[in-house]
Amino acid sequence: MAGLAAVFGSGAMTNSIEDIEKADVILITGTNTTENHPIIAQGIKRAVERGNTRLVVVDPRRIDLVNQANYWLRQRPGTDVAWINGLMHWIIKKNLHDKEFIAQRCEGFERLAQEVEKYTPEYCESVTGIPSEDIKSVAELIGSAERTSFLYAMGITQHVTGTDNVKSIANLAMITGNVGRYATGVNPLRGQNNVQGACDMGALPNVFTGYQPVTDPDAQKRCRDVWGAETLPDKTGMTLTQMTPAILKGKIKGMYIMGENPVISDPNSSHVEEALEKIGFLVVQDIFLTETARFADVVLPGTTWAEKDGTFTNTERRVQLVRAAIDPVGHSFPDWRILQRIAQLMGTPMDFSSPEQIFNEIRRVTPIYAGITYARIEKEGGIQWPCPDIDHPGTPYLHKDGFKIGKGILTPISYKPPAEIPDKGYPLLLTTGRMQFHYHTGTMSRRCKSLNTLAPSPLLDVHPEDAKALGLMEGDMARVLSRRGEIETRVHITKTVNRGEVFTTFHFSESPVNRLTNDALDPVAQIPEYKVCAVRVEKI
């Protein structure tokens, strides 16, 4: 999100789910949409079948949508900047860039053009492994199409060059004029139900709600006034990935974790366990005794979404209602009630009687939510921010009349290799991801009998040639080792992965793959490089 915020002034899906199907070309990269966003994948399939839409898939794995794709570019993991620069090189060379859009809406084109000059299709082929002919064809396809929609997810962001990757996609979209119009755009698909909302609400170390910097005096004043606070901290705080080292160094002494399971979800998890063991005081609020909650000094029982009212904001910025269907189970309480009770006990009055009342306060401090009310959501079936006032219909696509920051910034970016590449000791490249039957760390989906029947155990995808070399058969148990740790998992032999690459999911606490992953971070967004780390596989 940091990447998009830097070039467009706001980090969110620019367009809507509904318009994806209406694009002439859909380019998806780093999203296994069929597994992670099945309903969006169906829309893409429908569009391709209707015959009006061309689909380009850029992915190291033979994901399901490759079956529908007109082009499948199989890049080496971690070489995204190179192929995107390569597409831009050819688009500019063939004079297919959108000169009018660039002149009116962007700055920095000359420097970008200079940077991509050396990314000839042949050079790109040598770096990415994508045939130069395919780079040319896809560049011409995008360059000549009226509307291209770019979709990506964690396969793009979870690299040390994640921010560079995102900026590169934004560059490509801008020079082809695919921003600020219907059925175009740069569209990051968000993985979790309310990850967009958690960002919108300022559960981030650098911004208040609605992406207002904590360093901005106006935003500070707005929050102080509404919250009745005398002072608020105005120095950017620590990100999740910075917190673990800070705990180990003794800088962080007390921590409150609500509905997160970093022991399973964070990279280099033995490091995380060490930190949580060490921390002075830890409160975990969750619906289950998660791997993380086991480290807590106090565990508080929150509720599931079925037991509370409120709102979620989906990946297309649509604010929708969540309605309590049942009473809280046992002696659990909706999380908002627990939070406000702690504030009260620590001496700050917070006395909301309902989530709707909280939402109305959010509207007062958050310009992009100001026009959204529960009554309107109910009536209109969800509203997409920005919605600055009560008469505003919401915003299906962003940047229609201009970027928030004036002109869109084209950033010249050069290719840098991943932080850890396979070598003699760790010859295989591991990427991690999700599957459709489970969700994140599996605390919810693994407790659903149906879903666990469909996918009862973790699998390591291994290419047949590699399996042969390692003496592995389908269903064998194998040990996977990296410089940081080891796990055991069952082997699935498949050509979905390329030779020299293996893949597994992080849903299964019995094979916690994040013991292996690299906690090397993107320097800007602080995202760990989950998609590339070097491992060795041994038969057990």
Add this chain to the structure above:
Amino acid sequence: MIYMSKAAKTEKNPNQSNGTEKEISLSIDDQDVIVSRGSTILDAARKKGIRIPTLCYHPALPPIGSCRLCVVEIEGIDRPATACNTEALEGMRVTTRSERLFNLRREVIKMILAHHPLNCSPCPINGECELQDLAYEYDISEMDSDEYRIQIEEFPWKPFSTPILDYHPRRCILCGRCVKICSDIRGLGAITMDGAGAKALIKPVMADDDAASLCISCGECMRVCPVNAIEERMGGIKGKPWETKKVQTTCTYCGVGCQLDLNVVNNRVVGVTTRDEAGVNKGRLCSKGRFGYTFIHSEDRLIRPLIRNEKGGLEETTWTQAMTHIAREFRRTKKEYGPDSLAGLSSARCTNEENYLFQRLIRQVFGTNNVDHCARL
């Protein structure tokens, strides 16, 4: 050659091109109706609020035309036509109600009921069943179907395309909705109708015996089945329709934000259904959305606060004790080491309101900006 012609560049936003489409007018039951060209007779009738009974028709699907319940008479044409897949034409005169049509429809339902058991009381959708409503409307009892009754052998249990759904061949009326939604809407074609006449079955499609099923267990077939022939195997007992409360909410899994109805009986969530027009998903769901609700009542749910005891284990405690302890410890840490010695991780699973209060708590009460969540993971 794959890339677009330059001509394509001039076309307008496809959503704005509606004004140019031609309209036609026809008469249905002596009422004039104006509809856009390409509409079916059924569309036209529904637009005017004229009800034509249907069974295989489903608004989320292209017309199937298998049940012949929607027959209507068109002036000048001898044979009755099926309204769901006959195009409405300019000047057409359509009759939807007549003795002949009533009798035809009654025979259709009688034939279906020759196959489908009429012991409705043990059926979970008793009271919310399209076929039951039609049997009532056309006054059909078990005896009326005797003339058609084929002694259908008790079907042995058949495996379905996924282990999480059960298929009941005797309930199945072979309307074809499930096959249609799987092939046309999901684009999978994982199930097919196999066999002839009343003895046909819905079966999984497999390329060969060793091949895995194409089914992805989304349960769309179950969603459109009008007679509950496809049922969730592991969801537990459902309630009767009249004791089931349906609460519309937003799915708790991925970022698409599908709209769904939690089905609640006696303060328990017993299932998930959808409304055809609701949300970005328009009634569709994936396996997680449709079947991933049973964790709500898992035995593992935390139901009381836990606190670490002197032996180092976690034991149950009261809310008052837990909360006082928390407030005291956070205050003490803040006082001793300063606000930046505290940190908070919020949750992408919680609501906006909760995330808002969480960051407010960390910023205003703890006094630090050390707040984040797992957006990056």
